[in-house]
Amino acid sequence: MSLWQEAVIDRIEAETPRIASVFLKADIARHIAGQHLDVRLTAPDGYEAQRAYSIASAPGEALVELIIERLDDGEVSPYFHEVAQAGDTIEARGPLGGHFIWRAEDGGPLLLLAGGSGIAPLMAMVRDWARGGGPTPLLLVYSARTWEELAFRDELLQLEAGHPAFRFIAAVTRGPKQRAGDSGRRIDAASLRQMLADWRHLPRHVYVCGSNRFVEGVTRGLPDASLPAGIIRTERYGGAD
Numbered sequence: 552m553s554l555w556q557e558a559v560i561d562r563i564e565a566e567t568p569r570i571a572s573v574f575l576k577a578d579i580a581r582h583i584a585g586q587h588l589d590v591r592l593t594a595p596d597g598y599e600a601q602r603a604y605s606i607a608s609a610p611g612e613a614l615v616e617l618i619i620e621r622l623d624d625g626e627v628s629p630y631f632h633e634v635a636q637a638g639d640t641i642e643a644r645g646p647l648g649g650h651f652i653w654r655a656e657d658g659g660p661l662l663l664l665a666g667g668s669g670i671a672p673l674m675a676m677v678r679d680w681a682r683g684g685g686p687t688p689l690l691l692v693y694s695a696r697t698w699e700e701l702a703f704r705d706e707l708l709q710l711e712a713g714h715p716a717f718r719f720i721a722a723v724t725r726g727p728k729q730r731a732g733d734s735g736r737r738i739d740a741a742s743l744r745q746m747l748a749d750w751r752h753l754p755r756h757v758y759v760c761g762s763n764r765f766v767e768g769v770t771r772g773l774p775d776a777s778l779p780a781g782i783i784r785t786e787r788y789g790g791a792d
């Protein structure tokens with residue numbers, strides 16, 4: 552297990568109305584796309600709280616980017632939205648996780664399915680994949696309540712415009728869809744089947760990340776879309792929603 556070390560907040564940027572990007576200066580080993588950090592906060596009275604946050608930046612970047620969704624009744628996540636500031640020091644350890652990872656040599660085609668802040672480790676994979684510039688097809692299906700709540704939306708749109716092998720489908724559940732190829736409902740077996748048929752590739756690896764409810768809903772639909780369980784990896788962030 553890696554040791555706790557100090558990490559300094561370089562800057563915090565609003566990514567969506569509920570998600571903030573937190574950029575850390577941290578002396579951690581180069582991560583593999585998909586891995587996470589443990590973050591620990593200590594109150595003046597010594598009380599400690601620790602949570603896991605996936606790394607959204609590509610491996611090898613100078614700053615480590617985390618995205619943190621504010622849960623109004625949460626203990627740790629509101630701190631990053633209301634209290635933390637550039638220059639503050641927190642504790643972090645990692646990178647951690649050896650299963651929910653993708654390296655360029657793992658190849659593809661790749662199917663990535665994200666719900667809400669579950670985009671974080673998949674964004675690291677997308678960014679790592681894009682740097683390789685290879686022809687491996689990648690389909691990202693990303694679900695959020697509304698178009699405005701899609702983190703990294705502009706970066707994903709730009710990537711799609713510049714990479715013929717990259718396909719990005721936004722699945723918005725509580726607002727109108729913005730583009731003809733997007734989806735206006737939750738990801739289920741029927742919509743997955745359709746998306747895969749339109750994509751015309753058979754995924755070699757499937758990664759699913761989001762809340763418990765998102766991951767359960769999506770993985771229930773995957774066998775129906777004829778995807779074998781052995782190629783599917785999941786990461787659950789907790790919660791019921």
Ligand SMILES: Cc1cc2nc3c(=O)[nH]c(=O)nc-3n(C[C@H](O)[C@H](O)[C@H](O)COP(=O)(O)OP(=O)(O)OC[C@H]3O[C@@H](n4cnc5c(N)ncnc54)[C@H](O)[C@@H]3O)c2cc1C
Nearest residue numbers: 602603604605618619620625626627628668671788789790
């Ligand atoms: C491997 C891993 C990686 C993670 N990466 C990220 C990440 O990149 N970004 C991120 O924002 N979170 C991530 N999480 C979730 C994160 O660790 C915390 O659980 C989350 O920030 C809530 O912490 P909190 O202290 O604010 O809320 P808590 O005080 O722990 O919980 C408050 C309430 O929110 C519920 N809740 C907890 N998690 C969720 C959730 N995901 N959705 C809905 N309700 C929830 C709880 O059941 C509880 O009712 C990750 C979790 C894991 C296991």
